Amino acid sequence: MKRVMLAIMSGLLLSCQGPAAVMAQEATAGVATGAGALIHRTRALDTLDRRLAHYVMADRTPAIRARLAERRPAYLALTEPEAFRQAINADLLAVSGDRHLQVWLESRSRDDVVADGPPPTMEAMSAEEARNGYGVRAARMLDGGVGYLNLASFSGHPDSAGAIDAAMARLAGARALVLDLRENLGGGEVALRQLMGHLAPEPMRLEDLQFRRCAPDPADPEGCVQDGSRDTIERFANKVARPAFPDQPIYVLVGPGAFSAAEAVAYDLQAARRATVIGEPTGGGANPSTGMDLGPWFTVIMPIGVARHPVTGTNWEGVGVQPDVRIPADRALDEALRLAGG
Numbered sequence: 001m002k003r004v005m006l007a008i009m010s011g012l013l014l015s016c017q018g019p020a021a022v023m024a025q026e027a028t029a030g031v032a033t034g035a036g037a038l039i040h041r042t043r044a045l046d047t048l049d050r051r052l053a054h055y056v057m058a059d060r061t062p063a064i065r066a067r068l069a070e071r072r073p074a075y076l077a078l079t080e081p082e083a084f085r086q087a088i089n090a091d092l093l094a095v096s097g098d099r100h101l102q103v104w105l106e107s108r109s110r111d112d113v114v115a116d117g118p119p120p121t122m123e124a125m126s127a128e129e130a131r132n133g134y135g136v137r138a139a140r141m142l143d144g145g146v147g148y149l150n151l152a153s154f155s156g157h158p159d160s161a162g163a164i165d166a167a168m169a170r171l172a173g174a175r176a177l178v179l180d181l182r183e184n185l186g187g188g189e190v191a192l193r194q195l196m197g198h199l200a201p202e203p204m205r206l207e208d209l210q211f212r213r214c215a216p217d218p219a220d221p222e223g224c225v226q227d228g229s230r231d232t233i234e235r236f237a238n239k240v241a242r243p244a245f246p247d248q249p250i251y252v253l254v255g256p257g258a259f260s261a262a263e264a265v266a267y268d269l270q271a272a273r274r275a276t277v278i279g280e281p282t283g284g285g286a287n288p289s290t291g292m293d294l295g296p297w298f299t300v301i302m303p304i305g306v307a308r309h310p311v312t313g314t315n316w317e318g319v320g321v322q323p324d325v326r327i328p329a330d331r332a333l334d335e336a337l338r339l340a341g342g
Contacts, residue, residue, distance in 0.1 A: 156188020255329030
C-alpha cells in the first residue's frame with residue numbers, strides 16, 4: 001500500500017476519505033513543475049488504464065476505458081497537474097457513478113527520496129494522528145444531559161480505540177447522544193468498530209464487505225484477472241466492557257460532507273433502528289477501496305469491493321444515507337436537541 005494511503009486506509013478499506021471534497025488533496029507549490037511534465041501525465045493515463053483491471057464493477061470498466069481513451073488528447077493538453085487530475089476525475093465519476101474512484105496528486109514525487117529524505121515513518125504519522133485527537137473533534141455535555149460527540153474522521157491507528165473510550169467516558173451519564181458526522185470524511189476501521197461497540201448492549205452487525213477475487217495477470221504485473229466471484233467478510237462492532245450508550249436515544253447528524261466510514265456508521269445505526277438520522281443526504285461512497293500508484297506523481301483510489309448490509313441487502317453507494325428527518329444540515333443539531341428534549 002502506498003504511503004499516500006497509510007494514514008487513512010489502515011484497517012477499513014471501506015473508508016477512503018472523500019467525495020469530491022473528501023477526495024480533494026492540497027498540492028504543494030513545488031508539485032506543478034514535476035507532475036506537469038508530459039512524461040508523467042502520459043504514464044499516469046497508461047497505468048490507470050491497466051489498473052482498471054482491478055475495478056470491482058468490472059461491467060463498467062469498458063465504458064470507463066473508452067471515455068478515457070476518447071478524452072486522452074484533452075487530458076494531455078492540460079499541463080497544470082491539478083486541472084489534469086480533475087478532468088480525469090470528472091469523467092471517471094460521470095461514467096462509473098463511483099465517488100471513490102478518483103485520481104490523487106502526490107505532494108512530492110515518489111522518486112524524490114534522495115532529495116527530500118524518506119517518506120514519513122509510521123511513528124511520525126502516529127504522532128500526527130495523536131495531535132489531531134484521532135479524529136475526535138469534541139466530546140462534551142450539553143444542556144439537559146445530552147452528550148455531544150463530533151468526529152472529524154475515523155482513525156485506523158490502534159490507539160484510536162482508547163481515544164474513543166476516553167471520549168465516551170467524558171459523556172458518561174448522558175441520557176441521549178448526538179453524534180455529529182456532518183463533516184466527517186471517513187477513515188479507518190479501528191475507531192469505527194470501537195465507537196459502534198459503545199452504541200448497543202451487544203456488538204452490532206455491520207455491513208458485509210464483498211471483495212472481488214483477483215488473480216495475477218501473467219501479461220501485466222499491474223493488472224489482474226477477475227473470475228466474477230467475491231470473498232465476503234462479515235463485520236461486527238467491537239465488544240466493549242461497558243458500552244456508554246447501550247440503549248439511550250442516539251441522534252446522528254449528517255450532510256453532504258459525511259462520506260465513506262461516516263456514512264457506514266449512520267447507515268448501520270439506521271438499519272439496526274438504533275438511531276435517528278438527521279440532516280441532508282450524505283456523499284454516497286460505499287465501495288471499499290485501496291490506493292494504487294500511477295507513477296511518481298499520481299495515485300488512483302481503486303474500489304476493490306462492495307458493501308452489503310445484511311438487513312437492507314444493499315448500501316448507500318451513489319445515493320447517500322437518507323435521513324429519517326430531512327432538514328438543512330446547519331439546522332440538524334437544533335433539531336436533534338429538540339427531539340431529545342434538551
